[in-house]
Amino acid sequence: MSPVLAGVLQLLALIAALALAYVPLGDYMAKVYSSDKHWRVEKWIYKGIGANPNTEMRWPAYLRGVLAFSAVGVLFLYLLQRLQGHLPGSLGFAAIDPDQAFNTAASFVSNTNWQSYYGEQAMGHVVQTGGLAVQNFVSAAVGIAVAVALVRGFSRSRTGELGNFWADLVRGTARILLPLSVVAAIILVACGAIQNFSGIHSVGQFMGGSQQWNGGAVASQEAIKEVGTNGGGYFNANSAHPFENPTPFSNLFEIFLLLVIPFALTRTFGRMVGSLKQGYAILATMATIWLGFIALMMWTEFAHHGPAFQIAGGAMEGKENRIGVGASSIFAVSTTLTSTGAVDSFHSSFTGLGGGITILGMQLGEIAPGGTGSGLYGMLIMAVIAVFIAGLMVGRTPEYLGKKIGTREIKFAACYILITPALVLVFTAAAMALPTPGHSMTNSGAHGFSEILYAYTSGANNNGSAFAGLNADTQWFNSTIGIAMLLGRFLPMVFVLALAGSLAEQKPVPATAGTLRTEKPLFTGLLVGAILIITGLTYFPALALGPLAEGLAS
Numbered sequence: 032m033s034p035v036l037a038g039v040l041q042l043l044a045l046i047a048a049l050a051l052a053y054v055p056l057g058d059y060m061a062k063v064y065s066s067d068k069h070w071r072v073e074k075w076i077y078k079g080i081g082a083n084p085n086t087e088m089r090w091p092a093y094l095r096g097v098l099a100f101s102a103v104g105v106l107f108l109y110l111l112q113r114l115q116g117h118l119p120g121s122l123g124f125a126a127i128d129p130d131q132a133f134n135t136a137a138s139f140v141s142n143t144n145w146q147s148y149y150g151e152q153a154m155g156h157v158v159q160t161g162g163l164a165v166q167n168f169v170s171a172a173v174g175i176a177v178a179v180a181l182v183r184g185f186s187r188s189r190t191g192e193l194g195n196f197w198a199d200l201v202r203g204t205a206r207i208l209l210p211l212s213v214v215a216a217i218i219l220v221a222c223g224a225i226q227n228f229s230g231i232h233s234v235g236q237f238m239g240g241s242q243q244w245n246g247g248a249v250a251s252q253e254a255i256k257e258v259g260t261n262g263g264g265y266f267n268a269n270s271a272h273p274f275e276n277p278t279p280f281s282n283l284f285e286i287f288l289l290l291v292i293p294f295a296l297t298r299t300f301g302r303m304v305g306s307l308k309q310g311y312a313i314l315a316t317m318a319t320i321w322l323g324f325i326a327l328m329m330w331t332e333f334a335h336h337g338p339a340f341q342i343a344g345g346a347m348e349g350k351e352n353r354i355g356v357g358a359s360s361i362f363a364v365s366t367t368l369t370s371t372g373a374v375d376s377f378h379s380s381f382t383g384l385g386g387g388i389t390i391l392g393m394q395l396g397e398i399a400p401g402g403t404g405s406g407l408y409g410m411l412i413m414a415v416i417a418v419f420i421a422g423l424m425v426g427r428t429p430e431y432l433g434k435k436i437g438t439r440e441i442k443f444a445a446c447y448i449l450i451t452p453a454l455v456l457v458f459t460a461a462a463m464a465l466p467t468p469g470h471s472m473t474n475s476g477a478h479g480f481s482e483i484l485y486a487y488t489s490g491a492n493n494n495g496s497a498f499a500g501l502n503a504d505t506q507w508f509n510s511t512i513g514i515a516m517l518l519g520r521f522l523p524m525v526f527v528l529a530l531a532g533s534l535a536e537q538k539p540v541p542a543t544a545g546t547l548r549t550e551k552p553l554f555t556g557l558l559v560g561a562i563l564i565i566t567g568l569t570y571f572p573a574l575a576l577g578p579l580a581e582g583l584a585s
Contacts, residue, residue: 035333038357041283042325045361048287049294056291057298057310063206064179064199065303073201084198089191090532093180096196097173097524101140104166105517108136111162112154121155122231122245134509139166141520142174142402144256144263144372144495145512147504151245151266156228163263164252168212171259172203174370174404177524178296179303181408184531185432186304191536193528207292208259208403215254215288222284223277224250249274257288260402262372262495270362270375271351282354282375286362289371293317293400296407304432308550313410315555320399320562321368324392328360331385331582349380349499360385367392370402372495379482379498386498387578390485393492394570395562396451402493408527414549415444415530417561421547421554430546433539443530450522452569454491454515459484459573461511468507473500477584481577486512491519 069077069084077084088096111118112127112135127135131147138145139162148154154163176199183193220226229246249265253275256263266272276282294314301310332346333356350359359376366373367389378389392399398409415431419441422429429436436444462468462483472479482501489496490512497503503512547554 034356035329037355038329038333038360041279041358042361045283045286045290049290052287052291053295053298053314056295058302060175060207060292060295060299061302063202064194064299066202069198070205073198073205076201076205077197080197082195082197084195084201086195087192088195090180090193090528093193093196094525094528096200097177097528098521100169100196100200101173101521104140104169105136108139108162108166109133111158112136115155115158118155118157120157120228124153124155127153130506130509131504134513135163137513137516138495139163139261139263140170141493141516142170142259142261142370142405143490143493143516143520144261145490145497145503145516146263146267146495147509147512149267150264156247159252159265160248164248164255167252167255167259167261167263168204168208169200171208171255171261171403172200174402175203175207175292175296176200176404177527178404178407179299181411181527181531182300182303184534185411185434187535188537188539191532193531193535208255211258211288211292212251212254215258215284216251218284219250219253219281222281223273224253224281225274226250244274253285254288256373257285257371258292258403260289260293260369260371260406262366262370264373270373271354271377273353276354276375279354279358282358282362285373285375286358286365289369289373290365290400292403293369293406296404297400300407300411306432306550309432312550312555312558313407313414315552316558316562317398317400317406317410319555319559320395321364324364324368324388324399325361328364328385328388329357331382331388332356332360334382346380346382346385349377351375363389364392366496367494368395368397368399368401370397370405370493370495372489374496377499378485378496379478379500383477383578383580383582383584386481386485387574387582389496390481390488390578391566391570391574393488393494394452394455394574395566396448397492397494398562405493409447409523412444412447412527412530413562413565414558415440416448416565417554417558418547418549419444420561421557425545427545430540430542431549433542434534434537435540439533440530443526443533447523447526447530448565450526451491451519454519455484455487455570456573458487458491458511458515462487462507465507468505471502471505471508473502477577477581481581484573484577487515490515493520 112132180193270276297314301307418429485498
């Protein structure tokens with residue numbers, strides 16, 4: 032079987048699996064966030080944290096809950112790392128340096144999972160399981176909660192109430208993320224992923240010496256890493272490591288895990304707003320971009336330019352033989368179009384244009400299908416922008432899902448789409464202009480610039496993957512990328528929740544003959560075009576200096 036055919040067949044199998052899970056998972060999540068009943072264990076949690084799950088919140092109160100909970104998470108994870116040397120199960124590892132501890136705390140709380148350290152050489156069992164794995168769950172649940180709050184803004188009227196943050200947080204963790212992760216972890220263990228709490232031990236003889244590995248609860252963390260679109264790996268090689276991703280089947284299964292919730296949330300959205308066709312329109316937009324990027328990536332990575340590519344059947348540098356070019360291309364696109372950041376190959380070793388595709392995927396805002404929750408609310412913001420553009424074309428007040436998109440709403444949407452580009456471009460410019468950050472670049476020229484651009488794009492968009500070759504474990508990068516991750520996560524949430532509150536206060540606007548039909552293919556095309564044009568106008572100069580220049584020169 033040719034490598035190209037193998038890649039296409041894996042893609043078709045993945046699409047079939049996602050299609051089978053779409054309806055039941057989407058409907059189940061809609062029931063979770065619409066139910067007025069609480070599980071007994073949830074009642075214990077509410078009692079322990081002193082929250083009343085039946086109290087409805089307006090958007091400022093909902094936002095305060097998001098920010099307060101996340102701030103406590105940053106502080107707790109920072110202290111846990113700083114105290115690691117005094118904790119049991121530390122495997123002899125010392126405390127993490129202050130700048131790196133801040134970076135890691137900001138990373139995992141913001142659902143970015145950027146890692147400027149070697150996981151197997153820095154973090155013991157307590158920090159890995161009690162700190163990082165816990166944040167993998169709750170940071171993903173926060174993202175879904177904010178998305179659900181925005182959906183309620185569209186579905187409710189004449190009220191500013193968006194639900195209860197604490198109830199949404201607990202339900203997302205206990206009823207969705209935890210059950211899915213348990214099942215996924217069992218499957219990964221069956222595939223060969225490790226799950227233990229063993230210490231450091233030597234493995235075999237290599238080049239006259241032994242190689243040391245430590246064990247850990249890898250399968251369980253790998254499960255929530257993908258299900259929650261987190262991305263932080265137990266080992267530095269991430270999902271290219273056989274302890275995390277042993278077989279081609281486990282590789283395809285992990286891609287399925289990182290896509291299944293973001294795609295299924297469009298069904299949840301359709302259910303909650305009372306129109307499944309609206310959910311299908313958002314799904315079609317996400318799927319169109321995702322499939323288009325996969326086609327481009329496979330074309331660039333399978334292109335046989337030169338004898339080395341011809342012999343290998345594609346660009347095999349930085350890719351695992353057991354996974355291959357096709358599956359690596361699907362994984363790379365899926366992980367950068369979501370906020371996952373997990374990798375089964377090294378994106379810096381992709382062709383120049385292939386590396387550019389991974390960067391562009393993040394720069395779209397990771398909305399196709401995006402992260403758990405963040406992809407849906409990011410796409411809905413773009414839908415608001417698209418209907419505004421359509422309204423300008425025909426000279427009438429734009430409407431979306433029966434709500435008028437006025438000056439207030441479009442200001443919130445505009446602020447949302449400007450935050451991450453500002454963070455990416457300002458920090459990238461500063462790093463290139465100052466003398467010290469440039470010392471971290473392994474490569475010069477266009478590829479070196481791409482390393483810096485990728486790092487800040489990944490941080491500000493809460494992805495977490497990286498171009499290998501950049502030494503990010505410096506005070507400059509730990510601090511600035513940490514700031515970019517926090518601002519890139521929580522500033523957009525301010526405008527999402529403000530928009531949700533504004534929409535919930537409106538009364539429904541009846542559809543007329545002049546209303547744009549947002550469930551039709553025409554709107555899907557308009558939305559795809561708006562996303563690509565806005566992103567292109569924003570980032571094209573930077574992309575031209577990096578991956579495009581490298582790709583055209585090769």
